[in-house]
Amino acid sequence: MGKGLFLNQDYKSWRYNRHFFTQAILSPKFSNEAVHLANKLFNELESYWDKLYLKEGVIKENRKKMDISPWFNQFTNDMIITLLTGERSYTMAGYFNELSDDEKAERPSALVDETVKFVHAIRKHLMGLLIFQFVSPFLRHYFPYFKNKSDDFIRNMKFMNQRIDAIIKRRRQEIENTPLDKPLQNDMLTSIITANTPRDINYNKIGDKEVMRPMTDPELRGIIFDGIVAGTDTTANTISFIIYYLAHYPDVKKKMLNEIDRIFQDDKTRPITENDIHNLKYCEAIVKEVSRIFSVVNSLPRCLENPDEIGGYQWQAETIIRINIDAIHHNEEYWEEPDKFNPDRWMVEEFEPKKNSFIMFGGGLRVCPGRKLAMIKLVGLMALLFRKYEIDLVDKEAPLKTESGILTACTELLVEIKLRN
Numbered sequence: 001m002g003k004g005l006f007l008n009q010d011y012k013s014w015r016y017n018r019h020f021f022t023q024a025i026l027s028p029k030f031s032n033e034a035v036h037l038a039n040k041l042f043n044e045l046e047s048y049w050d051k052l053y054l055k056e057g058v059i060k061e062n063r064k065k066m067d068i069s070p071w072f073n074q075f076t077n078d079m080i081i082t083l084l085t086g087e088r089s090y091t092m093a094g095y096f097n098e099l100s101d102d103e104k105a106e107r108p109s110a111l112v113d114e115t116v117k118f119v120h121a122i123r124k125h126l127m128g129l130l131i132f133q134f135v136s137p138f139l140r141h142y143f144p145y146f147k148n149k150s151d152d153f154i155r156n157m158k159f160m161n162q163r164i165d166a167i168i169k170r171r172r173q174e175i176e177n178t179p180l181d182k183p184l185q186n187d188m189l190t191s192i193i194t195a196n197t198p199r200d201i202n203y204n205k206i207g208d209k210e211v212m213r214p215m216t217d218p219e220l221r222g223i224i225f226d227g228i229v230a231g232t233d234t235t236a237n238t239i240s241f242i243i244y245y246l247a248h249y250p251d252v253k254k255k256m257l258n259e260i261d262r263i264f265q266d267d268k269t270r271p272i273t274e275n276d277i278h279n280l281k282y283c284e285a286i287v288k289e290v291s292r293i294f295s296v297v298n299s300l301p302r303c304l305e306n307p308d309e310i311g312g313y314q315w316q317a318e319t320i321i322r323i324n325i326d327a328i329h330h331n332e333e334y335w336e337e338p339d340k341f342n343p344d345r346w347m348v349e350e351f352e353p354k355k356n357s358f359i360m361f362g363g364g365l366r367v368c369p370g371r372k373l374a375m376i377k378l379v380g381l382m383a384l385l386f387r388k389y390e391i392d393l394v395d396k397e398a399p400l401k402t403e404s405g406i407l408t409a410c411t412e413l414l415v416e417i418k419l420r421n
């Protein structure tokens, strides 16, 4: 942690990592792969929903209710891990196995167990970081309670690192064994390993010297880990919030369904394309408006390089400040009727929010490099879900259940799901 992007405070190392991450994630072949994978994983998700909530016997028993938020977590986990590492992830299958009484997912159980363990280790690692941030080294060494926690954290980190290192090793070997005229996979790891080598289509021997050297395994591990962490819960919780807002704003939902039906006509099964995603402007407006009203990331940390005046007060260099995203997204100086949920505000021709007033993806040098991928996932998932299914909240009066830490996470979203007529 701290060696990749997210918590990396060494500017030179961050800049180097960021260059490769951005180059890989913004490439057309990566976006293509993301759309292809979204279709594939959605088919898998549907096969599990069908067995658990939609088939006839289940409907008769009135078991069609589900907590949809963990499904979104598993879906985005599988998508991000596969896109970043080039190795299939099976956490949806693991979740299905956990819920299903009799049938098991048609996936090799060893692979399912392995990915479930890996994702569990990542979550455990994130929780455990608190112990290193807030508990002093003295307590961690000499107080058995903290020492046990700390030892467990280190064991877990070793397991996680070994797992990522093994993936990197396999990918390096695969690249080495693939003849130069044969195509490679489109995942991020492959792109980064081959960057600045003759396999790179943009290969240019005389470039910026600082970014010409190949990446080391610990650097690769750092950015793959950060990408998995930053790209999963952000997207999964945002789609849960979208479902919640759509259920409370039937006019918005109707307009969205009209847009989706206009684009897909009656075809509820053809794969969605990047072009469809580009044309779903109202869906994109909904993503932005939900994120403005109820942003999954609630604040951004920044450190002042020089003394500065902020909010009418003088602050010394190296002061750490937190930018309150909610306050900016609801500020009357920037937004007309800021508390009104109104996706149409984004549909006004040439509408652009005032500078730095819409920061769902942050801003400046550190702006989220995954924003294009996030939009592909969110708009794509909205189209795949709503062209085929009717999704309603079980209890419209119930408040949205959330828990706030670094992110605002949806802890439960009970819905009823059925096929649209």
Ligand code: HEM
Residues within 6 Å of the ligand: 005, 006, 007, 018, 080, 226, 227, 228, 230, 231, 232, 234, 235, 238, 296, 297, 300, 301, 359, 360, 361, 362, 363, 364, 365, 366, 367, 368, 369, 370, 371, 373, 374
């Ligand atoms: C709805 C989805 C998402 C939201 C709301 C979101 C939001 C953010 C925010 C607010 C930041 C901090 C930016 C700043 O400090 O100015 C950030 C950073 C980051 N995001 Fe995202 N993100 C999302 C999806 C993704 C995805 C899909 C990825 C791809 C893997 C990703 C990768 C990253 C990375 C690596 C950083 C750290 C960048 C750095 O420090 O240089 N994010 N994101």
